[in-house]
Amino acid sequence: MNITIIGGGLAGASIGYHLVKMGHTVTIYDREDKGQATFASAGIVCPWISQRRNKKWYRLVTASARYYPDFIRTLESETDMSTGYKNSGAICLFKPDIFDKATKRISDKAIGHPEVGQVRQLTREELSELHPSLTTKYPALIVEGGGQVRGLKLLQAIKTAFIKHGGHWKQESYEGSDDDSFKIYTTGAWGSEQDYQPKIAHQRAEIMHFKLLNQKTVQSPVVMALGPTYIVHLEDDNYVIGTTHIDTDSFDTSPTEESRAYLTEELYKYFKPEDVEITKMGVGLKPYTRDYLPFIGYADKNTFIVNGMGSTGLTASPFVGLEVAKLINNQQTELDLNDYSYIEPQT
Ligand SMILES: Cc1cc2nc3c(=O)[nH]c(=O)nc-3n(C[C@H](O)[C@H](O)[C@H](O)COP(=O)(O)OP(=O)(O)OC[C@H]3O[C@@H](n4cnc5c(N)ncnc54)[C@H](O)[C@@H]3O)c2cc1C
Numbered sequence: 001m002n003i004t005i006i007g008g009g010l011a012g013a014s015i016g017y018h019l020v021k022m023g024h025t026v027t028i029y030d031r032e033d034k035g036q037a038t039f040a041s042a043g044i045v046c047p048w049i050s051q052r053r054n055k056k057w058y059r060l061v062t063a064s065a066r067y068y069p070d071f072i073r074t075l076e077s078e079t080d081m082s083t084g085y086k087n088s089g090a091i092c093l094f095k096p097d098i099f100d101k102a103t104k105r106i107s108d109k110a111i112g113h114p115e116v117g118q119v120r121q122l123t124r125e126e127l128s129e130l131h132p133s134l135t136t137k138y139p140a141l142i143v144e145g146g147g148q149v150r151g152l153k154l155l156q157a158i159k160t161a162f163i164k165h166g167g168h169w170k171q172e173s174y175e176g177s178d179d180d181s182f183k184i185y186t187t188g189a190w191g192s193e194q195d196y197q198p199k200i201a202h203q204r205a206e207i208m209h210f211k212l213l214n215q216k217t218v219q220s221p222v223v224m225a226l227g228p229t230y231i232v233h234l235e236d237d238n239y240v241i242g243t244t245h246i247d248t249d250s251f252d253t254s255p256t257e258e259s260r261a262y263l264t265e266e267l268y269k270y271f272k273p274e275d276v277e278i279t280k281m282g283v284g285l286k287p288y289t290r291d292y293l294p295f296i297g298y299a300d301k302n303t304f305i306v307n308g309m310g311s312t313g314l315t316a317s318p319f320v321g322l323e324v325a326k327l328i329n330n331q332q333t334e335l336d337l338n339d340y341s342y343i344e345p346q347t
Contacts, residue, residue, distance in 0.1 A: 001024045001025070001181075001182055001328070002024075002025045002179070002180070002181040002182065003016075003019055003024050003025065003026045003027070003181055003182045003183075003184065003328070004026075004027050004029070004174070004177070004179070004181040004182070004183050004184070005026060005027070005028040005029070005183075005184045005186060006029050006174040006183065006184070006185050006186065006187055007028075007029070007030060007185060007186035007187040007188060007190070008028045008029065008030025008032075008155075008159070008169065008186075009030070009036050009037060009038040009039075009155070009186065009188050010037075010038040010151060010154065010155055010158070010309075010313060010314060010317040010318075011186040011188070011306050011307070011309055011313065011317045011320065011321070012028055012030065012184070012186030012306075013028065013155055013158040013159055013162060013321075014158060014317045014318045014320065014321025014322075015184060015186065015306065015320070015321040015324045015325060016028045016162050016167055016321075017158050017161055017162045017165070017167070017321060018321045018322045018324075018325030018326075019325045019328065019329070020162055020165045020166055020167040021165055021325075022325055022329050024328075024329075025166075026162075026167045026168070027167070027168040027169075027170060027181075028162070028167065028168070028169050028170065029170045029172060029173065029174035030169070030170070030171060030172075031171070031172060031173040031174075032171065033188075033189075033190060033251075034251075034253045035189065035251060035253040035283060035284060035285040036188065036284065036285075037151070037188055037189065037205075037284040037285055037286050037287065037309070037313060038151040038152065038154075038155050038284075038313075038314075039151065039152050039155075039284065040151070040205065040207065040282045040283060040284025041151035041152075041205075041284055041313075041314050042148075042150055042151065042207065042232045042234060042240045042242075042282075043148065043149060043150075043151060043232065043314040043315075044090065044146070044147075044148055044222045044224065044230055044232065044314075044315075045064075045065055045068055045085075045146065045147040045148065045149055045314065045315045046065070046090040046143060046145070046146035046147065046222070046224065047061035047062055047064070047065050047312065047315055048062065048065075048106060048109045048110070048113075048116050048143060048145075048146075049090070049092055049106060049143065049146075049224055051105075054292075054293065056293060056339045056340065057292075057293055057312075059335060059339075060294070060316055060319075060320070060335065060339075060340070061312050061315050061316055062113070063319055063334060063335060064312075064315050064316040064317075064318065064319035064320070065115060065145070065147075065315060066113075066115045066319075067318060067319040067322065068085070068087075068147065068149075068315075068318065068319075069087060069115075071318045071319075071322075072085045072149075075157050075158065075161055076157070078161045078164065078165075079157050079160045079161050079164070081153075081156065081157040081160060082153060082157075083149060083150065083153050083154040083157045084148070084149055084150030084153040084154065084234075085147060085148070085149040085150075085154070086147055086148050086149075086219065087145070087146075087147040088146075088147065088148075088219060088221045089117070089142050089143060089144045089145070089146050089147075089221040090142065090143045090146025090147075090148075090221055090222050090223075090224055091122070091127065091130060091131060091134075091140050091141075091142055091220075091221050091222070091223045091224070092106070092140065092141050092142075092143060092223075092224045093138040093139070093140050093223065093224070093225050093226055093270075094138060094139055094140075094141075094226070095138070095226065096138075096139055099121075099139040099141075102141075103119065103121055103141055106119050106141070106143060107119045110143075110145075115145050116143060116144075116145045117143065117144030117145035117146075118142075118144045119141060119142070119143050119144070120141060120142055120144070121139070121140070121141045122140045122141060122142055124136040127140045129218075130142070130218070130220060130221060131218075131220040131221070131223065132215045132216060132218065133212050133214070133215045133271055133272070133275045134220075134223065134231075134270055134271065135269070135270050135271065138225075138226065142221065146221065146222060147222075148221075148222045148232055148233075149314055150234070151314055154314070158318075180302075182302055182303075182304070182328070183302060183303045183304070184303075184304045184305075184306065184324075185299070185303065185304070185305050185306075185307070186305075186306045186307065187200075187307065188200075188202075188285065188287045188307065188309075189202035189251070189285035189286070189287045190251075191287055191305075191307045191308075194305075196299040196303070196305055197299070198289045198290065198295050198308070199289070199290070200287050200288070200289065200307050200308060201247065201287075201288055201289070201290070202248065202285045202286060202287050202288065203245045203246055203247055203248070203285070203286045203288060204244065204245075204246045204248045204250070204253075204283060204284075204285060204286075205242065205243040205244060205245060205246075205283070205284050205285070205286050205311075206242070206243060206244045206255060206256070206259040206260075206263065206281055206282065206283050207240045207241065207242030207243050207263070207281070207282045207284075208240065208241050208242070208259075208260065208263040208264070208267065208278060208280075208281055208282075209234075209238065209239070209240050209278070209279045209280045209281070209282065210238075210239055210240070210241065210267065210276045210277060210278045210279055211237045211238055211239070211276065211277045211279060212237050212239055212271070212275060212276060213237070213274075213275055213276065213277055214274075214275055215237075215275070219233060220233040221233075223270070225266075225269070225270055226269070228243070228245070229241065229242070229266050229269075229270075230242060230243075231270065238279075240282070241263055241266060241267050241270075242263070244259045244262060244263070245286075245311070246259075251285065253283040253284075253285070254283070255281035255282075255283055259281065260278075260281060263281075264278065286309075286310055286311060286313070287307055287308055287309060287310070287313075288308050288309075288310040289307070289308035292308075292310055293308065293340060294306065294307070294308045294309050294310070294313075294316065294320065294340055295307050295308045295340060295341070296320065296323075296324060296337050296340035296341070297337070297338075297340065297341040304324070304328070306320060306324060323335060323337060324337075
């Protein structure tokens with residue numbers, strides 16, 4: 001088939017990569033909007049901690065996490081590029097009164113799922129060894145199957161492999177065409193420019209970059225701290241803490257003082273002020289739908305939409321790319337993708 005993908009963030013690039021490997025002729029248009037979620041993200045691949053009860057979402061993100069190691073191995077061997085993916089576990093911090101209950105809840109999820117790895121409570125000494133400057137005030141466990149990936153690095157590797165396999169990448173805005181190619185829209189927050197349902201909204205997510213001073217360099221696992229806060233080690237002494245989640249109609253991507261103040265306060269819960277140096281802020285626009293599930297489905301017989309990847313799009317996009325490519329290629333998908341066709345929530 002002749003396929004045009006509009007939007008070359010992680011969702012569009014992952015679909016294009018799998019389709020081109022199946023032998024289709026694929027062109028991706030990407031206009032690199034400021035605020036591209038993939039560009040701003042530095043993220044966690046560890047879906048087993050969440051208390052979110054939505055089963056469809058859970059099926060999607062856990063199948064995605066399972067797919068990651070193989071996907072990365074193939075991609076890195078095809079491109080010789082690093083994706084920043086590290087499968088070095090995730091440290092999770094809890095308030096003392098819920099620690100044992102949370103340990104049981106997460107351990108139960110590991111039963112029959114080897115990809116979760118061991119779930120184990122850490123002593124203070126073990127925690128300090130893994131993350132020397134992190135507070136030991138909160139009880140911690142490690143989920144050994146947890147990982148991290150750099151959105152931008154991963155995207156660059158997928159784009160390189162896509163082009164290597166014969167895909168065409170156009171760094172420009174798609175302004176419509178009258179060719180008869182099959183269209184796939186993966187336009188992220190800018191999905192609101194299209195008339196298709198479902199309506200796409202977005203959240204502004206800010207992260208703060210910082211350096212950890214005065215510590216020996218170790219490759220620390222990601223930290224899922226209290227509430228929605230997380231801390232990711234990028235490289236050397238560079239880290240990020242995130243994120244804010246602010247519903248907005250604006251496409252302004254300048255950092256705000258409020259977010260900086262909020263994230264600074266979060267940062268000082270976990271590190272001593274004298275151990276950190278704040279370096280910069282990053283802002284991305286996370287696309288979502290009203291039911292907070294990705295939308296994966298046809299708008300009409302020649303147009304397909306994948307959007308609303310939300311806060312777990314780094315985790316889900318490679319697998320969604322594979323599944324959508326299979327669907328379009330008339331192959332059996334692992335999940336029932338009808339689960340991700342939009343249903344208007346009851347108000
Ligand atoms: C700060 C932050 C932290 C995050 N952390 C995590 C995490 O820890 N774990 C996790 O799993 N996920 C995380 N995410 C979520 C994840 O990054 C997103 O869900 C994912 O990157 C969305 O990808 P996308 O391709 O749908 O959208 P985007 O990456 O935004 O890409 C959309 C692209 O479409 C292009 N486009 C739009 N319209 C057109 C047009 N008409 N013509 C051409 N191009 C067009 C835009 O320019 C843009 O490049 C995080 C996101 C942010 C912002």
